[in-house]
Amino acid sequence: MNRNFYKDVLFGVAVGDALGVPVEFKLREDIAKKPVTDMTGFGTYGQPPGTWSDDSSLTFCLADVLADGYSLQKIADSFVNWLYNEQWTARGEVFDVGMATRVAIERVLHKVRPDLAGEFDESSNGNGSLMRILPLLFYIKDKPVKERFAIAKEVSSITHGHVRSVIACFYYLEFARSLLANNDPESVYQKVKTEVSSFLEGTTINPDEIALFDRLLKGDIYMLPVTEIQSSGYVLHTLEAAIWCLLTTTNYSEAVLKSVNLGLDTDTTAAVTGGLAGLIYGFESIPEHWVLMLARKNDIDALAERLASKYKRN
Incomplete structure (x- = not known):
């Protein structure tokens, strides 16, 4: 089968994101009283159904640059254009920005080197680089592993430079x-x-940092009950939740809805899950009415085509 992985990824991320936007920050227990089963709107941010957030915006900014070739400075500059000029926003406004991401983009604006713009301290391990990293797959997929890690580190560090965020991005891309x-x-x-x-x-990474990933690297995370899975904005929680949702479901819809119904950082958990679920099940597995409701679906489609023409093997 001739799969369009570019479309699988971009729509996989954006549909998951849009499903989660209306219930972001809601507690799991509160969502459980009325679980999310379909695309809705006018919740947390008052946005119409099909509106995606910063997760997809920054994913599209990265993909847009990669469609012309890899340039760390251009990727960082595109993030500036998103924050200040509404580039790749769903409906012409930026309505959801993580604090670490905002501060890092402001540094880029003030000419800080992109790979030094993100914070490097342990407390700066939100999921803001993980949520946008997936299109990098197409650029690094045929490179040696050391290079794949180094490039993931570089792109993560635009907003999140700590090694924990870097390992999370690397694991996700692998x-x-x-x-x-x-x-x-x-x-x-x-x-x-x-x-x-x-x-x-x-x-030479500190073994204590690697050990934090033991539930993914040594255990069988899919054996854990939902009570053991957290869904905050912490990068490790997001990565674990996404892999858990993938391994405990059998189709795209089930995976992203399970992510959303975990509560709290619903849009990001579902975006991160949705990108991989798109790769597993394909664009055609995403319910058509969800795609039809998606903001700027034609622009996303055109971006996927640009990526395809750049990276598809002849």
């Missing part, structure tokens, strides 16, 4: 890379466990 060749999430999970562990243990 998972996605394996899905390009094998769309069985459980076998990919086992493969990535071995390969990522082996790579990280061969680096």
Whole structure:
């Protein structure tokens, strides 16, 4: 089958994001009283159905630059254009920005080097780089592992420079890379466990940082009950929740809705889950009425085509 992975990724992220926007910050217990089962609107931000947030905006900014080739400065500049000029916003306004992301983009605006713009301290490990990193897959997929890690680090560091955020982005991209060749999430999970562990243990990264990923790298996260899965804006929570949702569901809709119904950072958890679910099940598996409601769907489609023409193997 001739899959359009570019479309799978971009729509996978954006639809998950838009499903989560109306209930962002709601507690799991409150959502459970009326679970999300479809695309809705006018919730947390008063936005119409199909409106995606900063997660998708920054994903599209990255993809837009990559469609012309890799340039860290241009990626950082596109984030500035999003924050200050509404580039790649769903409906012409920026309505949801993480504090670390905002501060880092302001630094870029003031000519700080992009890979030094994000904070490097331990308290700056929100999910703001993980949520936007997936299109980088298409640029790094055929490069050696050390280079894949180095480029993931560079792109994460525009907003989040701490090694924990970098490892999360690297793990996520490695998972996605394996899905390009094998769309069985459980076998990919086992493969990535071995390969990522082996790579990280061969680096100079503090073993205590690597150990924080043990539930993904040493355990079987899908065996955990929902009560053990957290869905805050902390990068490790988001990554764990996304992989857990993927491994405990069997289709795109089920995966992203499960993510949203975890509560709290609903848009980001569902965007991160949705990108991988798109790779597993394909664009055609996303309910058509969700795609039809999506803001700027034709622009997203055109962006996917630009990526395809740049990166598709002949």
